Ligand code: ATP
């Protein structure tokens with residue numbers, strides 16, 4: 001039998017029930033985490049988003065109908081309990097609730113596809129198939145509470161530093177930068193694409209707002225089957241006028257430190273749940289040139305032809321050598337997108353950087369080209385047709401400032417903060433080559 005909430009409203013979260021409320025009537029709502037029936041005693045552990053609390057009923061002291069109703073409870077039933085707070089030496093946190101009335105707001109169909117307390121381990125695919133149950137597990141919940149704090153502190157950081165938050169279109173007419181595969185979508189009578197990055201729009205916006213940031217989805221139709229690639233991801237992008245790669249690397253460092261500090265401060269419980277001791281790295285992060293990285297890899301019998309991006313085995317190898325964050329700078333111009341500025345004194349290399357954390361690339365950025373002629377030349381040399389970029393290129397005739405910026409993968413940052421090995425752990429409903437539901 002399913003009951004209605006009626007005029008009952010939660011008066012307290014589980015975390016607010018303390019011995020100081022002794023004798024007070026409260027209403028609490030949540031899920032049955034556990035129920036123990038010991039003859040004349042019933043203990044129900046109720047869970048809400050703030051934690052758990054104990055409800056204790058003794059056959060001799062509660063109404064017999066209520067006692068029978070409590071007996072019927074099963075794990076994960078949704079309940080509301082009206083009762084009196086009672087100090088108790090035995091109960092966890094020194095307090096329990098003696099029920100006066102209870103409503104069973106929903107029941108559960110057994111067997112559940114996974115154990116929401118997290119005690120019985122489950123494969124990632126089982127967990128993702130039953131994500132809502134999985135999110136009740138303390139460790140999964142902790143990751144998304146941390147994610148929430150990370151997002152807030154990123155916003156706070158950019159706003160504090162004078163950036164304007166923007167949203168650029170996610171349905172676009174042409175490829176942003178070539179290279180990455182795009183998802184086509186049917187757009188009225190035409191074909192359009194899902195944006196792989198806000199790159200060109202954010203660059204253009206520096207010509208009006210100077211400092212912009214965007215936190216939004218991007219889509220990549222690459223057939224990666226790895227633990228760090230998804231088809232849909234949230235990217236943290238920034239772009240700044242009158243700045244260079246060096247400037248935005250410093251901003252990126254500061255951002256990372258700010259986020260880590262805030263997580264350390266505000267998420268002590270969640271970090272503990274994840275068994276994670278978060279150490280704040282020192283700045284400046286080490287900076288290695290692409291050539292230096294190639295030498296490291298060569299010593300490890302992993303020669304990379306000059307000019308190529310670093311393949312997965314190579315970054316894995318780097319992860320064995322470098323444990324924390326570091327930048328890779330001075331990339332070959334041909335390995336980076338057309339909009340990255342080649343070095344004035346040596347155009348074979350460019351002012352691009354990647355921020356790595358051990359084996360994982362967290363962000364890419366660089367100084368951009370603001371000279372239209374050079375940009376067209378770079379488009380051509382990467383086999384792209386300047387005609388397809390005419391709306392982008394025209395803004396370069398209207399006073400484009402020199403500018404620089406970066407794009408940071410939110411879920412990858414979370415992988416590092418929460419120390420998890422699979423990016424899918426950090427995304428509510430991940431999308432990849434094999435997964436489109438739930
Ligand atoms: P990678 O070399 O790791 O595939 P990338 O160099 O293609 O990444 P960028 O275009 O530089 O990616 O995107 C900026 C950031 O966005 C990356 O540093 C990464 O943190 C994140 N990112 C890029 N592609 C993906 C993806 N498919 N899934 C998850 N995060 C991604």
Ligand code: MG
Pocket residue numbers: 354361363364
């Ligand atoms: Mg990159």
